[in-house]
Amino acid sequence: MKRVFLDPGHGGSDPGAVGHGLKEKDVVLDIALQIRHILDKEYENVEIQMSRTTDISKSLRQRTNEANAWNANYFISIHCNAFNGKAKGYEDFIFSGLSDSSQSAKYRNIMHREISNGIALQNRGKKKANFHVLRETSMPAFLSENGFIDNHSDAALMKQASWRKKIAQNHVNGIAKALQLKKRTNGNQKSDSLYKVIAGSFQSKEKALNRISFLKTHGIEAFIETITLSGAKWHRVQSGAFSNRKNAEAHLKRIEKIGIDAFIIVLS
Template sequence: MKLYLDPGHGGSDPGAQGNGLKEKEITLDIAIKIRTILLNDYENVEVKMSRTSDVSKSLDQRTNEANSWGADYYLSIHCNSANGSAQGYEDFIHSSLSDSSAAARYRDILHEEISKINQLKNRGKKKANFHVLRETTMPAALTENGFIDHTNDASLMKEASWRQKTAQGHVNGLARAFNLQRKANDAGNNSGTVYKVIAGSFKTKENAEERVSSLRSKSVESFVYSITISGELWYRVQAGAFSTRENAEKRLEEVKQAGIKEAFIVSEAVSPKPDDPSGYSILGPTFLSPEQMDQYAKTANPNAIKLGNDYFTFGEYYGIRGDVAFAQALHETNFFRFTGVVQSSQNNFCGLGTTGPDQPGASFSTPKEGVLAHIQHLFAYASTKALPDKYPLVDPRFNLVSRGSAPTWTDLNGKWAVPGTDYGQMVLSIYERKINATIQQLEDILQMIKR
């Protein structure tokens, strides 16, 4: 399913304003969260966003881009205003459509799922002649997630937990409407095979990046990652990873139709969890090396800052799983792209103290100090012991934590700065993919040695 996700307004157009909030900031944060959940948890989903930062973009640009891309669904995220006289949630399809249309059927499902958890008054399902509903060639819906100038609604919007719930409601609706399948690890399947579609291997990164650009121009998403085989560095282009060979074959056919006849599928066993009878505890050894952590971050963001050594060092000292903490940082920062509220200059890699657009949270003088604060905050949750004194306490919220209240990563659900019913699972999903990618590299090297 190809979703065009449109956070309303942006740049010189702030949208509705009230109670110290701007619509453009709320919509962007919710949309980014929707994208993160979809890509982390579900198979065969592609997401293109009209904007991922505070930039101006016309309505024509948005709908033209979605139409040219061939999106299956257009979803526009908004907030409302009415001089403080109204409150609640409502959503729209185009006024010309019947109640039995595909757009209406999809919207009905979204409305039901979003209304279940968004804590807002339900204002019902509506129709309007909005540009993004009229000019799109695919089914489209626009959601109005509360009234920014109403005291009650605005108080919810300021809470990161509410924005996470609202995003989850949208995802729940999309998953039902389009019959999306959860990824194997998220569905509790910790054994089996993952099938990766490889669209080329190159000696130079430039050639690999050219292949990615070529594929993307033909609407096939891919990325470059590096592997070392027999002491030589190669750059491999991956165009998808699937839990079923059938889905991988479908993607392989798309790649071949895009002109890459030499594309192929590699299979790998899904890695088991680390040997820990208590499950994914926060306290424990770090399995991945600093180099493996940094390399994985760069598969998604070539410009990612290198923090693997700090997460490894501080993790080992405090007895925290540094590689899972690193995965949490990837989740919080969108692989160190900082596309949310927190800015890269803050060196805040886990959202410490972040409550919304008007409160971006703590700042630290150096990246190393930011990592230290992250590890110390995890220590506060996972242990009741006194903090070891080799390093100064830099976590400003250490003493606000209920000590020992979250011994496992999933115990962080509802407790971390951006809580949710599956926050820990989302972090672990990234971690398990890191493990799988590392095992694949080792298997590639082993196969070359056997030859």
């Protein structure tokens, strides 16, 4: 099993770069979630963890600590650039303290070739920098800057769902080649379903928030999803979404163990 840690930059109170009605935190989260989805669906010997899957604030230190504690095989940070409105294009980084024969550099050569392929962005090349997430990670680490959000033509691309999907697919192609991932065969295909674990549904928001606090005291993360059923507003406490039913069931058991009635809903 290879462990891939995906780090969509910024989030929560930190929007990252902004321009042309876009926020970097939203663009990179969308790309990272798609990378996870494609990797999980198409490759069998890979596990994925993300520094965030929603719009939350997280320090750089938390991000690298999590990846180090998990013993990831590869750390991939996804960003968009901004400068003076005129600068544009794609570039990527490894830590400035590394030689060109390091594992990070070798992986990066593959990532750079795959990601820059056919994405309609000018290629600004392979770079090195002393960024926290590249320096403080104990495994090979890579950071992509997928266009300039303050540049008119780059931002126009970022607004296209098909372009974000292409960027995600190209990251996947690079990761699969670098880590020599095995493609799923026909008999071992994953379904496209998503299994959401729901730990309670409340009309009162306060009750939903109480449920989230209770889960948190047991180390279980959850958030509120608001839905409308027959004209009434409900606050659904969602704890985890899985593409594998077994993982969803294991998570459900964890929640039931602390005395909460939970259930799974399937989206396909």
